[in-house]
Amino acid sequence: MYGLGKLSVEVKVAIASGVVFFSMLISRTLLSETVDMDTRAKLFRVQFLLLVNSFLLIGSLYIWKRTVTGLTRARWLSFRVAQCWRIVVLLFLVFAHSSYLTMFYLVAEEPYWLALVSYTCLGAYIILVFFLFAFGCVGQCHKLLTRGGSSARSEPPAIPGPAAVSSTTNNRQTILAILMTVALTVLGLRNASLPPEVVRVEVPLDKLPPSLNNLKIVLLSDIHLGPTVGRSRLELIVSMVNELEADVVVIAGDLTDSQVSRLLMVSEPLRRMKSRLGSYFVTGNHDYYTADVEGWYSHLRSLSIQPLHNSHARVSRPDSPQDWICLAGVDDLEARMLRYPGHGMDVRAALAGCAPELPIILLAHQPRAARQALQERPDIGLVLSGHTHAGQIFPLSILAYLVNPFFSGLYQVGEHSLVYVSPGTVYYGIPMRIGSRAQITEILLRSP
Known part of the structure; x- marks a missing residue:
């Protein structure tokens, strides 16, 4: 995770796109009428898992950057709490990525707890990515408008500096996104459990x-x-x-x-x-x-x-x-x-x-x-x-x-x-x- 985090965004997207392209090649070339059904089913599972996880990879890197790299730099967060938070986020992402594996390997008369947890994390993952991205866009728009207004004035910049203000704002957006994700996840689980x-x-x-x-x-x-x-x-x-x-x-x-x-x-x-x-x-x-x-x-x-x-x-x-x-x-x-x-x-x-x-x-x-x-x-x-x-x-x-x-x-x-x-x-x-x-x-x- 740390190694991937050091790559540029362009490289990350290229890697994910390569995985998607590979999965598409399997779908279009190997899944033909000449392949027996059992083999086709296995190849389809591989293609499907690669396709899903390549897209999840992009989102996971974005979540890690916003919820770990960003938050753990906050001065109010102790080292021990920061380490525990990294483990929580890492487990959350691992469960989300493993969700589709349970479809192929954990099917029984009643659902396994691992399958339920993995798919719950996947649902929360989707909600979290949306709110992080939405709040990020709102924050960028606000920043552009603020810069436009500041450039028209000759006053010196306020203290603390723009970087500190931006970091604080991003952390607030991230915390709000996490809280909304938790609330909607609980609501969604309850609603789905009803007859x-x-x-x-x-x-x-x-x-x-x-x-x-x-x-x-x-x-x-x-x-x-x-x-x-x-x-x-x-x-x-x-x-x-x-x-x-x-x-x-x-x-x-x-x-x-x-x-x-x-x-x-x-x-x-x-x-x-x-x-x-x-x-x-x-x-x-x-x-x-x-x-x-x-x-x-x-x-x-x-x-x-x-x-x-x-x-x-x-x-x-x-x-x-x-x-x-x-x-x-x-x-x-x-x-x-x-x-x-x-x-x-x-x-x-x-x-x-x-x-x-x-x-x-x-x-x-x-x-x-x-x-x-x-x-x-x-x-x-x-x-x-x-x-x-x-x-x-x-x-x-x-x-x-x-x-x-x-x-x-x-x-x-x-x-x-x-x-x-x-x-x-x-x-x-x-x-x-x-x-x-x-x-x-x-x-x-x-x-x-």
Whole structure:
């Protein structure tokens, strides 16, 4: 850490960029159709870890400079306290960097404490970098304005000198950033520990047959079974779903972050999930990251959950089989980017055979996929998505809002189409939620 700290900023960025470039080379050249799936999964893990940690390295150097190099120079801080503080910050950064390793090596029936601590540190890391950078920018702007005002006057500089004032100001900004990070981390942990909120949404659906009026669809998304989401959380979700007495249950992607073999016991509560007319699943990007989609398809079928792999199912009541909804599902957008054999978003295949006079509901994990599907087929009445987590934690919520055409909630698209984006039923990795709440969505279909 001390050695890296002596390098110039340009060298640090060059090192990080080289790691990122190396990871991209692996992704584009070695992850081809000629490589078997197990090897591809291992290479992807290496690429993913290099990519993430190269970006984390830049932030870690910045955190170290602001919270250690800067603070420990303060005269009011004793040598012993300064040394203890260095150890605390170093451990914090080590835990943050090791978070993604737990995804591949610490997956069990219930989360390991190490995984929870590592991902909590990662969440705090993201918040801390944001506030340090934001306060630093504000400080620089204030300094420029102050210099501009001082240059117009002929008075000699005040005592203490500008360097001492600047150091004191930076330390105050750093302490404030740390305090805000701690407060938001505690708030986020508490919010994420709460059971999902059940939200009822009434959706007017064109061409809905009278026999299917008030059909109840329960939407789940982004459960992310893995290092920080275990069996007990899934049991709670299944229990809550069963209390809603759904006609149909749909899982709109990102069910898992690991292979079936590691999550057999964790996923077992899904066997008890009840629905009158069937339960369905479509893939999300993280399901493809496991490199075990076919294994999950087979396992979910054994749990009475039907995967929709660019396909559709007829949803109808037993007493009116002639009236049905085309419930379709498409593969996640990233299946093609990852070159996953036999997979890739195909709206035409998913809707082949759907009657034009009856309503169409499409499951598409990413809001960008929802937009593409509606551009291709404007006759789709409702698209159910997830992926955004409603940002999950600040400041990632800003990025999620900017890069997705639909962020969270119900959107009208054109005259006859709607998109509903779930904020997610649990969380991804980081056991925190700031500015959003985990959700189970109860959708009631109504005739307009």
